[in-house]
Amino acid sequence: MLLAGIFVAQSCVGHDLIVRVKDRREVTFGEMMTDLKKARVVYVGENHDEPAHHLLQLRIIRDLHGAGVPLAIGMEMFTAADQRELDRWVEGRVGLTQFQKFYLRSWTLPWSLYGDILLFARDHRIPLVGLNVLRKIARKVATTGFDSLTPEERRALPPSIACDVSDAYLAMIRRSYANHDAGQRSFRNFCEAQMLWNKAMAYHLVAFLQKNPRRTVVVITGGGHAMRGGMPTEVEKEEPALKGVIVLPDPAMPLDTITLADADYLWISH
Numbered sequence: 001m002l003l004a005g006i007f008v009a010q011s012c013v014g015h016d017l018i019v020r021v022k023d024r025r026e027v028t029f030g031e032m033m034t035d036l037k038k039a040r041v042v043y044v045g046e047n048h049d050e051p052a053h054h055l056l057q058l059r060i061i062r063d064l065h066g067a068g069v070p071l072a073i074g075m076e077m078f079t080a081a082d083q084r085e086l087d088r089w090v091e092g093r094v095g096l097t098q099f100q101k102f103y104l105r106s107w108t109l110p111w112s113l114y115g116d117i118l119l120f121a122r123d124h125r126i127p128l129v130g131l132n133v134l135r136k137i138a139r140k141v142a143t144t145g146f147d148s149l150t151p152e153e154r155r156a157l158p159p160s161i162a163c164d165v166s167d168a169y170l171a172m173i174r175r176s177y178a179n180h181d182a183g184q185r186s187f188r189n190f191c192e193a194q195m196l197w198n199k200a201m202a203y204h205l206v207a208f209l210q211k212n213p214r215r216t217v218v219v220i221t222g223g224g225h226a227m228r229g230g231m232p233t234e235v236e237k238e239e240p241a242l243k244g245v246i247v248l249p250d251p252a253m254p255l256d257t258i259t260l261a262d263a264d265y266l267w268i269s270h
Helices: 003-013 028-034 050-064 080-090 098-106 111-123 134-145 152-153 167-174 184-211 231-239
Strands: 017-020 025-027 040-045 069-081 128-134 215-220 245-249 265-268
Touching: 017 028, 017 215, 028 050, 028 111, 040 050, 050 069, 050 111, 050 215, 069 080, 069 111, 069 184, 080 098, 080 111, 080 167, 098 231, 128 167, 128 184, 134 184, 152 231, 167 184, 167 265, 184 231
Parallel strands: 040 215, 040 245, 069 128, 069 215, 245 265
Antiparallel strands: 017 025, 017 265
């Protein structure tokens, strides 16, 4: 059954669907998890403000943990500089109210969207990994481009990081952010900021896995970063053996245009 046909069937019967991209077939959650349990990295994308996507992420984390997979959770929502506070939370050395305040300083969306994931990590001592760069640097790149960063700001980034944006990546971002309305220069700055996040998150993820070779990392990040042309490609440049599995919930682009160059599984909720 083709993707388009699956989507029509789903709309008739009113239940969530998981589509395996390589053969365009509907699969069960258990079938997908059999594949995910073999991976060193599992990327689970999201629309940041969509509660159902966070429930899916938590379900995947719970299933992997229940199967005895040694886990960590890598999060776009925190920076590498946040790592000490994340470690204190997982170790139970900081209270809920204090950590919620820290969370809201790091990420502006409501605690209710991510709270169950963060509580599950604490309750089961699953390491949380801050992957991102300082927000002020990313905002500056999005506004005025990577070349506008000062030497001091560049020193705050992972070593030797550049912000090359290929035509293929520009095209992927246009597909992923079809509603991003901006002029050519503004759009390129936006892409440079997205690529900066991809490269920085890849660097910090690889560094963690090199220190923790027995762990599988579930990466929680926006759908545009989770797509294979985004963060996963940058991870493979750093460490070719780390070919992750990508789960993309409710993709923004037409389903029949999605290939293995984008994701391995699609989760369709509506």
